[in-house]
Amino acid sequence: KAGVTQTPRYLIKTRGQQVTLSCSPISGHRSVSWYQQTPGQGLQFLFEYFSETQRNKGNFPGRFSGRQFSNSRSEMNVSTLELGDSALYLCASSLGQGASNSPLHFGNGTRLTVT
Amino acid sequence: GENVEQHPSTLSVQEGDSAVIKCTYSDSASNYFPWYKQELGKGPQLIIDIRSNVGEKKDQRIAVTLNKTAKHFSLHITETQPEDSAVYFCAAPQSPNSNYQLIWGAGTKLIIKP
Numbered sequence: 001k002a003g004v005t006q007t008p009r010y011l012i013k014t015r016g017q018q019v020t021l022s023c024s025p026i027s028g029h030r031s032v033s034w035y036q037q038t039p040g041q042g043l044q045f046l047f048e049y050f051s052e053t054q055r056n057k058g059n060f061p062g063r064f065s066g067r068q069f070s071n072s073r074s075e076m077n078v079s080t081l082e083l084g085d086s087a088l089y090l091c092a093s094s095l096g097q098g099a100s101n102s103p104l105h106f107g108n109g110t111r112l113t114v115t
Numbered sequence: 116g117e118n119v120e121q122h123p124s125t126l127s128v129q130e131g132d133s134a135v136i137k138c139t140y141s142d143s144a145s146n147y148f149p150w151y152k153q154e155l156g157k158g159p160q161l162i163i164d165i166r167s168n169v170g171e172k173k174d175q176r177i178a179v180t181l182n183k184t185a186k187h188f189s190l191h192i193t194e195t196q197p198e199d200s201a202v203y204f205c206a207a208p209q210s211p212n213s214n215y216q217l218i219w220g221a222g223t224k225l226i227i228k229p
Binding site for chain 1: 156159
């Protein structure tokens with residue numbers, strides 16, 4: 001079975017621009033979660049989508065948004081980029097039956113650098 | 116809500132020795148505690164987990180222990196090898212009722228010295 005695929009692997013953007021990151025989950029997985037990882041803040045939960053609906057949301061500003069398509073693929077968008085948005089963005093897929101019943105399978109992330 | 120603290124932030128051990136990483140949690144109702152390993156350039160990967168109805172779980176050189184009274188759980192790695200070098204994260208459910216999301220520890224960078 002193919003793992004979670006995130007594209008692109010690396011991205012360099014300028015302040016004020018917007019960016020879209022893509023995530024293809026493991027076949028059969030209906031839940032996709034997004035995380036921001038920085039050296040100082042660890043793994044910060046952005047949001048989770050399940051069957052095309054946002055089911056959970058973390059404490060991030062509205063500049064961070066996402067969506068999920070009918071094939072479970074997901075995209076994350078960040079508008080009006082700030083220097084502090086530089087981070088590794090991780091996507092994780094699961095069967096979506098709760099954290100204790102459905103282990104997360106992570107992709108290798110998209111490294112976003114904002115200059 | 117749940118809060119998870121993880122210690123130490125960095126751990127350096129000699130190859131062949133044991134390593135122990137500890138996490139404490141705040142919600143006594145939490146019932147599921149996974150450990151993830153993140154190798155350089157990769158996403159985290161689940162290596163072992165434990166539920167609140169057991170006190171210990173082992174998988175070859177890796178074990179996790181749970182102390183519900185003290186509200187802490189620990190990862191034990193014995194006979195460490197170079198491939199054990201990575202960042203390790205513990206986690207606990209955001210809400211035992213929803214069980215949908217995990218609250219993560221800050222991570223421990225494990226360095227295995229040859």
